[in-house]
Amino acid sequence: MQRRSFARFTLATAALVVAGAFAATPASARDTVKIAFIGPLTGGVSVNGIGGRNSTDLAVRLRNADPKSKYRYELVSLDDECKPNVGVQVATKAASDNSIIAGVTHYCSAVAMGTVDVYHKFGMPVIVWGAVLPEITYGNNHKEIHRVNGTMVNQNEVAAKFMTSQGYRKWAIIHDTTDYGKGHNKYFSEYLTKSGGQILGTFGVTADQQDFTSELTKIKELKPEVIFFGGLTPLGVRIRTQMDKLGVKAQFEGTSGIKSDAFAEGLGKDLAEGSLSFIEGAPWEKLPGGLVFTGKYAQQKYAEAPEAYGPFAFAAANMILDAIEKVGPNRKKVRDELNNAKNVDTIIGKVTFDDHRQNIVPLITKYVVQDGKWVVWEDSEYGKGKRKLMGR
Amino acid sequence: MDLGLLGQYLLNGLMLGMIYAMVAVGFTLFFGVLDVIKFSHGDVLMVGTFAGLATYLGLESVGIDSPWLQLLLVVLVSVSAMAVLGALIAKFLILPLKDAPPLNTLLATLMLGSVLRESVRLFYPNGSNPKPFPRLLPTDEWSLGTLTLRVDNLILLAAGVAAIVGVHLLITRTKLGLAIRAVAQDGETARIMGINFEWIVLLTFGLGSGLAALAGVMNGLYYNETNFGIGLLLGVIGFSAAILGGLGNVYGAILGGFIFAGLQTLGSVALPAVLPSVPSAYKDVFAFTAVIVIMAWKPTGLIAEKSSERV
Numbered sequence: 254m255q256r257r258s259f260a261r262f263t264l265a266t267a268a269l270v271v272a273g274a275f276a277a278t279p280a281s282a283r284d285t286v287k288i289a290f291i292g293p294l295t296g297g298v299s300v301n302g303i304g305g306r307n308s309t310d311l312a313v314r315l316r317n318a319d320p321k322s323k324y325r326y327e328l329v330s331l332d333d334e335c336k337p338n339v340g341v342q343v344a345t346k347a348a349s350d351n352s353i354i355a356g357v358t359h360y361c362s363a364v365a366m367g368t369v370d371v372y373h374k375f376g377m378p379v380i381v382w383g384a385v386l387p388e389i390t391y392g393n394n395h396k397e398i399h400r401v402n403g404t405m406v407n408q409n410e411v412a413a414k415f416m417t418s419q420g421y422r423k424w425a426i427i428h429d430t431t432d433y434g435k436g437h438n439k440y441f442s443e444y445l446t447k448s449g450g451q452i453l454g455t456f457g458v459t460a461d462q463q464d465f466t467s468e469l470t471k472i473k474e475l476k477p478e479v480i481f482f483g484g485l486t487p488l489g490v491r492i493r494t495q496m497d498k499l500g501v502k503a504q505f506e507g508t509s510g511i512k513s514d515a516f517a518e519g520l521g522k523d524l525a526e527g528s529l530s531f532i533e534g535a536p537w538e539k540l541p542g543g544l545v546f547t548g549k550y551a552q553q554k555y556a557e558a559p560e561a562y563g564p565f566a567f568a569a570a571n572m573i574l575d576a577i578e579k580v581g582p583n584r585k586k587v588r589d590e591l592n593n594a595k596n597v598d599t600i601i602g603k604v605t606f607d608d609h610r611q612n613i614v615p616l617i618t619k620y621v622v623q624d625g626k627w628v629v630w631e632d633s634e635y636g637k638g639k640r641k642l643m644g645r
Numbered sequence: 646m647d648l649g650l651l652g653q654y655l656l657n658g659l660m661l662g663m664i665y666a667m668v669a670v671g672f673t674l675f676f677g678v679l680d681v682i683k684f685s686h687g688d689v690l691m692v693g694t695f696a697g698l699a700t701y702l703g704l705e706s707v708g709i710d711s712p713w714l715q716l717l718l719v720v721l722v723s724v725s726a727m728a729v730l731g732a733l734i735a736k737f738l739i740l741p742l743k744d745a746p747p748l749n750t751l752l753a754t755l756m757l758g759s760v761l762r763e764s765v766r767l768f769y770p771n772g773s774n775p776k777p778f779p780r781l782l783p784t785d786e787w788s789l790g791t792l793t794l795r796v797d798n799l800i801l802l803a804a805g806v807a808a809i810v811g812v813h814l815l816i817t818r819t820k821l822g823l824a825i826r827a828v829a830q831d832g833e834t835a836r837i838m839g840i841n842f843e844w845i846v847l848l849t850f851g852l853g854s855g856l857a858a859l860a861g862v863m864n865g866l867y868y869n870e871t872n873f874g875i876g877l878l879l880g881v882i883g884f885s886a887a888i889l890g891g892l893g894n895v896y897g898a899i900l901g902g903f904i905f906a907g908l909q910t911l912g913s914v915a916l917p918a919v920l921p922s923v924p925s926a927y928k929d930v931f932a933f934t935a936v937i938v939i940m941a942w943k944p945t946g947l948i949a950e951k952s953s954e955r956v
Contacts, residue, residue: 295773455924456925459926467658495868498793519777
């Protein structure tokens with residue numbers, strides 16, 4: 254008799270516990286849906302990768318906190334190390350996992366180029382959030398590949414026109430010999446010659462090169478007014494440092510690849526001063542949605558900044574989440590939904606995908622380092638004429 | 646090309662050559678005493694750089710901010726720590742393999758190199774990212790026409806010369822050097838003569854590794870940056886330089902280091918000038934190809950061992 258009452262007591266307790274668990278977490282009623290983030294989380298450009306990861310994570314957290322959302326989202330973050338071989342491995346890992354519906358993928362162009370076929374093969378829709386090589390979207394016709402950020406074609410056109418309008422005429426070009434650096438060299442050279450600039454010398458360097466003294470000595474001999482650098486932050490820091498050591502007096506002009514806080518921090522305030530960078534999209538700090546983004550980002554207390562492409566990753570993640578909310582967690586349906594995106598409001602402005610699923614970004618923003626911070630050109634003391642670029 | 650620019654190329658090449666030579670001397674010392682090739686040498690250099698960097702960060706955090714004191718301590722800690730590490734590697738990895746085929750030592754040290762590299766990458770905070778190396782030397786500069794002379798570069802060059810001359814004097818003028826040379830010439834006979842064989846081997850490995858650590862700190866001060874991967878290429882270049890000069894010969898190693906730097910500089914300047922479609926990124930390809938050609942011409946190196954005297 255005693256034993257029976259004990260059993261009854263246990264049963265009742267168990268029932269209470271189970272009921273309590275349900276009451277405490279009503280969210281578990283929602284199905285869990287996975288999306289992937291892939292970017293460089295270690296290595297020289299990891300600051301940008303981590304900024305993108307945090308921004309994607311922010312989009313997922315905000316959506317999970319939204320009581321109206323139909324699913325509970327889980328973010329799978331993978332590290333491509335900015336290396337194509339590693340990128341293909343992790344892309345295959347994500348794409349072959351059918352529980353992952355879509356991905357926010359790649360900062361490095363060489364990696365994005367290497368992985369497009371993987372996503373196509375496995376039918377996983379992705380939105381590229383940072384890589385700028387045109388061929389990523391225009392070099393194939395894979396319906397899975399979308400891109401929210403613009404291509405390097407637009408940024409180099411603006412860069413060439415802007416710099417010639419500043420009165421510069423003579424350039425030396427250093428670029429890394431990956432697809433990314435070569436692309437920058439190609440498009441910048443093309444637009445520069447059209448705008449009346451002259452290229453005195455072009456130097457292809459390896460993406461992990463340490464010593465640039467002989468290239469820079471050669472450049473010193475050529476006496477350019479501007480050194481254009483097509484490559485990423487770590488090399489940019491080295492080149493700018495060694496320019497100073499060799500006494501090369503020229504304006505330093507980079508691409509979107511050096512627009513990171515790590516560039517200014519790595520060089521220190523004095524050396525970084527006056528360096529230029531060009532990046533697609535409106536200055537998001539000024540868009541109303543951009544302020545919401547920075548506010549929410551700050552609330553989550555991430556240890557790292559979102560960096561230049563964080564807002565693009567955030568926008569990409571939100572487009573994916575919206576699509577899943579609308580058509581359900583199905584790769585094909587999500588892909589078709591994303592394919593048809595037109596005038597979608599995001600924090601980087603309106604997103605419209607063209608026939609190659611490339612967002613048409615009309616605007617390029619110019620940045621200059623002022624007192625150790627990247628400042629929008631028009632707002633900077635340089636833009637207002639209080640400070641001068643080198644040689645002006 | 647004017648003289649100033651020529652001087653600039655020369656300075657760049659000298660600086661590179663100095664670092665290569667310091668690495669190559671290590672390879673040649675190890676080969677001299679034990680006939681082994683220690684492939685983890687470049688990674689010991691890298692660990693030395695990180696030890697120096699960590700020392701600097703430690704000093705900053707306790708508030709010691711005089712650059713000269715910092716520099717002194719950075720060099721001291723880095724060099725002595727790597728000397729100990731080098732001796733430990735000799736004691737526990739290389740000496741036990743003394744009677745095994747040389748290939749075993751080569752493979753074992755190659756793997757040790759990977760272990761050191763990955764350890765820094767994984768265990769140093771944010772180890773896979775490039776680290777800014779502090780600017781501890783004065784940065785005053787003089788411009789002579791197109792030549793820019795910087796105090797920090799001159800100090801580094803002088804330090805390199807002093808280190809190499811120091812090692813040379815140690816080997817040729819001291820009792821310890823005599824013992825090292827004796828062991829290099831014939832380990833068995835040296836033992837019979839009352840030389841503590843094991844101690845001399847450990848000291849030699851400590852010496853070579855300490856020199857590598859100094860080269861690593863100089864490398865960091867020169868580029869103001871370091872990363873966990875620098876040892877790999879520096880190791881291969883240092884080894885090629887030692888082979889080029891004649892493995893086992895200190896002068897050969899120094900010569901080899903400067904020749905390799907000269908080839909790289911020549912490659913990056915001359916290649917694009919002669920063949921405009923070849924970017925200067927091919928300078929390493931050019932330099933290594935030239936080394937292969939020289940080795941085919943002089944298989945024992947430029948300064949071949951005349952007798953069995955190796956150091």
